Amino acid sequence: MPTEIRTCLLPLLSEPEDYSGSVAVILDILRASSTISYALNSGATAVIPCEEIEEAQQIADELKQASGEEVLLGGERMGVMIEGFDLDNSPARYPAETVAGKQIVFTTSNGTRALKHALQARRILIGSFLCLDAVVNELKKSEGVVYLVCAGTDGSVTGEDCLCAGAIATELQNQTDQELVLDDSTRIVIDHYRSQIQHEEGVLKGIRASLGGRNLIRRGFEDDIRLCSERGLIPGVPEYHHQSGTITLTTGA
Amino acid sequence: MPTEIRTCLLPLLSEPEDYSGSVAVILDILRASSTISYALNSGATAVIPCEEIEEAQQIADELKQASGEEVLLGGERMGVMIEGFDLDNSPARYPAETVAGKQIVFTTSNGTRALKHALQARRILIGSFLCLDAVVNELKKSEGVVYLVCAGTDGSVTGEDCLCAGAIATELQNQTDQELVLDDSTRIVIDHYRSQIQHEEGVLKGIRASLGGRNLIRRGFEDDIRLCSERGLIPGVPEYHHQSGTITLTTGA
Numbered sequence: 001m002p003t004e005i006r007t008c009l010l011p012l013l014s015e016p017e018d019y020s021g022s023v024a025v026i027l028d029i030l031r032a033s034s035t036i037s038y039a040l041n042s043g044a045t046a047v048i049p050c051e052e053i054e055e056a057q058q059i060a061d062e063l064k065q066a067s068g069e070e071v072l073l074g075g076e077r078m079g080v081m082i083e084g085f086d087l088d089n090s091p092a093r094y095p096a097e098t099v100a101g102k103q104i105v106f107t108t109s110n111g112t113r114a115l116k117h118a119l120q121a122r123r124i125l126i127g128s129f130l131c132l133d134a135v136v137n138e139l140k141k142s143e144g145v146v147y148l149v150c151a152g153t154d155g156s157v158t159g160e161d162c163l164c165a166g167a168i169a170t171e172l173q174n175q176t177d178q179e180l181v182l183d184d185s186t187r188i189v190i191d192h193y194r195s196q197i198q199h200e201e202g203v204l205k206g207i208r209a210s211l212g213g214r215n216l217i218r219r220g221f222e223d224d225i226r227l228c229s230e231r232g233l234i235p236g237v238p239e240y241h242h243q244s245g246t247i248t249l250t251t252g253a
Numbered sequence: 254m255p256t257e258i259r260t261c262l263l264p265l266l267s268e269p270e271d272y273s274g275s276v277a278v279i280l281d282i283l284r285a286s287s288t289i290s291y292a293l294n295s296g297a298t299a300v301i302p303c304e305e306i307e308e309a310q311q312i313a314d315e316l317k318q319a320s321g322e323e324v325l326l327g328g329e330r331m332g333v334m335i336e337g338f339d340l341d342n343s344p345a346r347y348p349a350e351t352v353a354g355k356q357i358v359f360t361t362s363n364g365t366r367a368l369k370h371a372l373q374a375r376r377i378l379i380g381s382f383l384c385l386d387a388v389v390n391e392l393k394k395s396e397g398v399v400y401l402v403c404a405g406t407d408g409s410v411t412g413e414d415c416l417c418a419g420a421i422a423t424e425l426q427n428q429t430d431q432e433l434v435l436d437d438s439t440r441i442v443i444d445h446y447r448s449q450i451q452h453e454e455g456v457l458k459g460i461r462a463s464l465g466g467r468n469l470i471r472r473g474f475e476d477d478i479r480l481c482s483e484r485g486l487i488p489g490v491p492e493y494h495h496q497s498g499t500i501t502l503t504t505g506a
Contacts, residue, residue, distance in 0.1 A: 009262060009410060157262060159437035184412035184464045188445045195444035211437045 001176060004145045007165050007185040010152040011117040023142045024121035025135060025168060026240075028151035029160040030212035031089050031221075032111025033128040033238075034228035036247060038091040039074070041130075041234045043100030046246040049112040050105060053082055060105040072099065075107040079219050082107070091227045103246075114151035115240060121147060126238035126247060129164055129203065133232040136171045137252050146172065148186070159192070159210030160228075163203055166193025204229050254429060257398045260418050260438040263405040264370040276395045277374035278388060278421060279493075281404035282413040283465035284342050284474075285364025286381040286491075287481035289500060291344040292327070294383075294487045296353030299499040302365040303358060306335055313358040325352065328360040332472050335360070344480045356499075367404035368493060374400060379491035379500060382417055382456065386485040389424045390505050399425065401439070412445070412463030413481075416456055419446025457482050 002023070008014040027033055036047050048063075050056040056073060063071045074087035074094070081088035087098070089108055106112065118124060123142070127135045139146050148168060150161035166189035173180055173190075182190070196206035207213045207229050216224055236249035255276070261267040280286055289300050301316075303309040309326060316324045327340035327347070334341035340351070342361055359365065371377060376395070380388045392399050401421060403414035419442035426433055426443075435443070449459035460466045460482050469477055489502035 010266065012265070013263065013408075013410070155266075156436075157266065157438050157441070159440055162437070162441055183409075184415070185410050187412055187459075187462070188410070188415055188441060191445040191448035192441045195448060206440075209440070 001178070002139060002142050002144060002146045002172065002180060004181040005148065005169050005172060005186045006145060006183045007148040007150065007169065007189050009150050009157050009162065009185050010155065011114045011149060012155065016117060016120050019118045019121040019147055022121050022145040022147040023123045023125065023139060024118040024147040024149055025125045025127040026111065026115045026118060026149050026151065027127045027161045027164050028108070028111030028114060029128055029164050029207070029228055030216055031091060031224055031228055032108040032151070033126050034130055035089055035091045035094060036106065036126050036238050037128050037130045037234050039094040039099050039104055040238050040247070040249040041236070042094055042096040044094070044102055044104050046103045046248050047238070048103060048105045048246050049115050049240070050107040051113055051116050053107055056105045056107040057084070063103055063105070070102045072102055072104045074104050077109060079215060090221060090224050092224060110151040110153060114149050118147065118149050124240040126240065127164060127168060129167065129229050129231045131234040131237050132167055132171065134235055134237045134252055135168060136175060138237050138250065139172050140175060153211050153215065156211060158212045160207045160212045162189045163193055163196055163206050165189040167203070170194065254431070255392060255395050255397060255399045255425065255433060257434040258401065258422050258425060258439045259398060259436045260401040260403065260422065260442050262403050262410050262415065262438050263408065264367045264402060265408065267370070269370060269373050272371045272374040272400055275374050275398040275400040276376045276378065276392060277371040277400040277402055278378045278380040279364065279368045279371060279402050279404065280380045280414045280417050281361070281364030281367060282381055282417050282460070282481055283469055284344060284477055284481055285361040285404070286379050287383055288342055288344045288347060289359065289379050289491050290381050290383045290487050292347040292352050292357055293491050293500070293502040294489070295347055295349040297347070297355055297357050299356045299501050300491070301356065301358045301499050302368050302493070303360040304366055304369050306360055309358045309360040310337070316356055316358070323355045325355050325357045327357050330362060332468060343474060343477050345477060363404040363406060367402050371400065371402050377493040379493065380417060380421060382420065382482050382484045384487040384490050385420055385424065387488055387490045387505055388421060389428060391490050391503065392425050393428060406464050406468065409464060411465045413460045413465045415442045416446055416449055416459050418442040420456070423447065
């Protein structure tokens with residue numbers, strides 16, 4: 001059972017060693033975390049997160065040569081597809097017919113960087129509203145400190161990541177017998193979540209109004225906001241494996 | 254009338270130039286902002302904020318020689334009085350019999366640094382629960398962007414500063430005819446404030462539970478928490494003046 005929840009409102013508010021021994025949950029709701037969840041739920045065999053474009057291209061080439069399997073390159077810079085890549089960062093682009101049975105090498109501006117920042121964590125889960133219940137179930141089985149890491153947008157705190165951190169913290173506290181130690185940032189995101197879910201549309205209104213939501217609407221990706229706010233759609237949790245450098249779906253069995 | 258409220262949850266989340274043209278409100282509720290408010294309300298003629306101890310000592314010496322007036326040195330490092338100083342950072346140490354008619358050279362770990370970080374702002378107010386209503390009245394008369402700057406504690410986000418930012422943003426929005434543009438951090442602190450004031454004790458419970466509150470209780474300064482949470486006790490607003498480098502009370506006349 002966990003004893004403590006800490007929330008990092010932006011990666012730069014933490015040092016890599018802060019994560020040591022914890023279970024970290026990376027939250028880049030619009031859209032990296034959600035898109036990784038969709039991809040794995042659609043049958044992608046693994047997602048390989050990379051910080052840099054060149055690194056992603058090189059790893060994709062190596063994987064193709066080594067395995068002979070089909071490998072897709074996905075991700076974004078400034079919210080749009082990277083030249084020479086197969087897929088952008090929209091979850092709608094990752095259905096089974098596109099990704100099933102394939103590995104996806106993936107790089108985004110904020111989410112993959114937040115993950116790399118938290119590499120000293122004992123376990124690294126990728127959180128989203130889509131796999132909220134599965135994440136909470138997985139965290140309930142963990143020990144010690146849970147670290148909720150909001151990826152933010154280009155160095156700014158974003159409401160949608162804080163909202164999901166608040167949702168996970170609220171559910172984890174509600175479903176745990178003992179009182180968990182909460183840091184101030186966790187208390188703040190819990191209050192934000194509790195306030196936002198009082199709206200008729202639930203979290204959707206808050207996500208639309210957030211920095212990430214406004215950016216997506218401006219770029220014509222409004223449909224993605226709904227796709228990323230479907231609570232509990234996915235029964236597993238994407239988990240990063242330190243040794244292989246891959247993210248696969250942990251089904252909590 | 255202001256058009257926009259931005260909240261900076263920690264100074265390091267902003268660049269000095271972000272403040273250009275705005276009205277900044279520095280929030281270090283436990284205790285620099287509150288203590289400065291008490292000191293000026295007790296009749297201190299000015300508070301001179303300094304980042305470093307040596308700088309404070311030098312300025313105090315110069316002021317004494319130049320004016321012949323009595324000058325007090327106040328502030329803290331690690332929450333306790335600085336060797337050779339006259340006063341620590343407890344508002345209880347700044348009654349009229351101690352400070353009336355005197356200038357106070359003041360240095361603290363977080364609050365004075367947050368102020369110096371925001372020096373490019375057009376106006377700089379020192380906010381607290383004590384002068385909440387006066388701050389809101391002053392902001393209502395301003396134009397453009399209001400920047401709420403949470404000082405935090407040694408690089409960590411602290412609930413008490415966020416709570417006061419939420420209080421100011423809530424009141425300013427409520428008392429303004431038009432819809433203000435709010436960034437995500439402002440929305441989050443508003444939700445935090447609205448949630449916390451539902452407790453029977455109002456903000457006091459939230460301040461006690463905050464990082465700053467827990468630190469003060471541990472150091473034996475629990476009474477200060479109550480002193481710093483008295484809403485609207487002080488009718489003026491401490492304001493920093495760029496040219497003189499001093500903070501004096503603006504009474505809103």
